[in-house]
Amino acid sequence: xxxxxxxxxxxxxxxxxxxxxxxxxxxxxxxxxxxxxxxxxxxxxxxxxxxxxxxxxxxxxxxxxxxxxxxxxxxxxxxxxxxxxxxxxxxxxxxxxxxxxxxxxxxx
Amino acid sequence: xxxxxxxxxxxxxxxxxxxxxxxxxxxxxxxxxxxxxxxxxxxxxxxxxxxxxxxxxxxxxxxxxxxxxxxxxxxxxxxxxxxxxxxxxxxxxxxxxxxxxxxxxxxxxxxx
Numbered sequence: 140x141x142x143x144x145x146x147x148x149x150x151x152x153x154x155x156x157x158x159x160x161x162x163x164x165x166x167x168x169x170x171x172x173x174x175x176x177x178x179x180x181x182x183x184x185x186x187x188x189x190x191x192x193x194x195x196x197x198x199x200x201x202x203x204x205x206x207x208x209x210x211x212x213x214x215x216x217x218x219x220x221x222x223x224x225x226x227x228x229x230x231x232x233x234x235x236x237x238x239x240x241x242x243x244x245x246x247x
Numbered sequence: 248x249x250x251x252x253x254x255x256x257x258x259x260x261x262x263x264x265x266x267x268x269x270x271x272x273x274x275x276x277x278x279x280x281x282x283x284x285x286x287x288x289x290x291x292x293x294x295x296x297x298x299x300x301x302x303x304x305x306x307x308x309x310x311x312x313x314x315x316x317x318x319x320x321x322x323x324x325x326x327x328x329x330x331x332x333x334x335x336x337x338x339x340x341x342x343x344x345x346x347x348x349x350x351x352x353x354x355x356x357x358x359x
Contacts, residue, residue: 143289172348180335182350225289227348232297233278233341234305235348237289 142166145226145238152245158213160241162226170229171209173200176240177222185211187229216245249273253338253351260328260358268323268354270338276349278341279321280305281313283334284353290337296321328358 143164152158164171173186186193186200188209193200197216202209213220221244227235251272260266272279277298282290282305292305296315310332312324321340325332338351 141289170346174348174350180353180355182337182339182353184347184349187347227290232295232303233346234280234292234295235282235290235339237282237291239287239289 141238142236143226143228143238145241147241148239149242150244152216152243154217154245154247156216156245158216158220158243158245160211160224160226160243162209162211162238164207164209164226164228164236166228166230166236168228169231169233171202172227172229172235173209173211174225174227175222176225182225185224213243218245218247221245251338251340251349251351253336253354255354256352258354258356260325260356262329262358264328265324265326266328266356267325268336268338268356269320270322270351271320272340272349273319274340274342274349275318276340276342277318279315280339280341280348281311281321281323282337282339283307284337285334293323293336328356330358332356333358 170189197214199212223240225240226238280295281293284290294313299318336354341348
């Protein structure tokens, strides 16, 4: 079993829809990271959280430490949100343990 | 405002050739990492350096060596490239645990 599991693997949505991507982890963490990878490959950090909830524009990330679960929500999705979203658990040495990613495609 | 700079962006090697991937960060971070990304798999840690002068193996270190030249630079060397090392390589840095990670743009390496 992978230490960081994401679901779904692939997600297609219509523009304007509310999107949720889930992440479960089985390791102890110092922080949970959500990353975005666009076609072309660059990886950008969206959120880093160790408790509660964070919001940045149309993106919201939540974490439940007791249940070892985090969610990334996108409100009013737009085609430019199309990307791979990656959940990563922050390890004790600061390294990251990655999920396999969720490929999101938002259709106009 | 460079962040993490990785070179080269693309490289094709023949089996048995050697090469070094360069990475530099200008954020005064203590920790630096090398990951590889393969289709259908998450990024996997090759080596990391928690501070200048120290390096440690990650999940998939075989076939690689690293050097933490100074606080800014962390290089990854393939001494004798193999087709199994065809991958996209990412360098990253952070200010030790619990802080945001910054990634380079990636190096797409093909070994033929």
